[in-house]
Amino acid sequence: MGYDENVKAGQPFYVRDSNLEFQLKIVKPFVGTVNISPKTMFNVYVMTAAGDPLTDVVYSILYSGTVTVPQSCEINAGQTILVNFGALYSGNFNHAGQKPEGVRAKKFSVPVKCSGLDSQVNLTMRLIATPDSHVPQAIASDNADVGVVVETDEGNALIPNDVQSVAPFITDSAGRANITLQAYPVSTTGETPAEGAFTALASLRVDFD
Numbered sequence: 001m002g003y004d005e006n007v008k009a010g011q012p013f014y015v016r017d018s019n020l021e022f023q024l025k026i027v028k029p030f031v032g033t034v035n036i037s038p039k040t041m042f043n044v045y046v047m048t049a050a051g052d053p054l055t056d057v058v059y060s061i062l063y064s065g066t067v068t069v070p071q072s073c074e075i076n077a078g079q080t081i082l083v084n085f086g087a088l089y090s091g092n093f094n095h096a097g098q099k100p101e102g103v104r105a106k107k108f109s110v111p112v113k114c115s116g117l118d119s120q121v122n123l124t125m126r127l128i129a130t131p132d133s134h135v136p137q138a139i140a141s142d143n144a145d146v147g148v149v150v151e152t153d154e155g156n157a158l159i160p161n162d163v164q165s166v167a168p169f170i171t172d173s174a175g176r177a178n179i180t181l182q183a184y185p186v187s188t189t190g191e192t193p194a195e196g197a198f199t200a201l202a203s204l205r206v207d208f209d
Helices: 005-009
Strands: 032-045 057-069 072-075 106-115 122-129 146-152 167-170 176-187 202-208
Touching: 072 202, 106 122, 106 202, 167 176
Parallel strands: none
Antiparallel strands: 032 057, 072 106, 106 176, 122 167, 122 202, 146 176
16 A cells, blocks of 8 residues: 555556554354354555545455354253152142242252363353243243242352353363252242142353353
C-alpha cells in the first residue's frame, strides 16, 4: 500500500505489504471444533488522484480457518446415572416445595474423566432440565404433583438451566474427578400425588471455569 508513479501511467506496479498481524479473540468458551467461513478483513483499492471513488479493488485480505479445543470431558463413562428413591408414601407429599416427612436426600457419585489436560483444572458442573412450573428449583417429573431437587454435597440446590448455579470441582493430574451430589423428591403443588412410579430426567453439563 502507498503511492506508485506507475498507477497514473497505467503501468504495472508492485504491491508492497508486510508485517500484517491478525489476532483472534475467543469471547465465549467452547469445547470441540469451530469452523470459520471465509470473511473479508479489508480491501485495497487503487486511485489515480486524491478523492477518487474507491471502486477498483487491487486485492482483498480474507481469513478463514478452524479452531479446535482438544479438551473434552466424559461424565460417568457416557452411561445414565439412576437415582432410586424407593417406596414413598403419597400422603406425605403435602407441603409444596418440601420433601415428604421422613425422606432423606439420596447421595450419588458422578465420575468425570477429562482428556487433553496438562494439569489440574478448575471445572463446574450444572443441571440442564425442564424445571417444574410451580417449584422452579426442582426438575419436573411425569407426575405433576412431584418434582426432584438436586443439590451439591454441601446442600446447595442446582437450579435447572441456571448458569450461576453450579458445583465447582477440580480434576486430578490425570484429568479425573468424582463429584458427590444428592437428590430428593418434593411436592410441587401441596396436593396428594397419584400413586405409582414417577420419573424425572436431567442432563449434567461440565464447563471449564
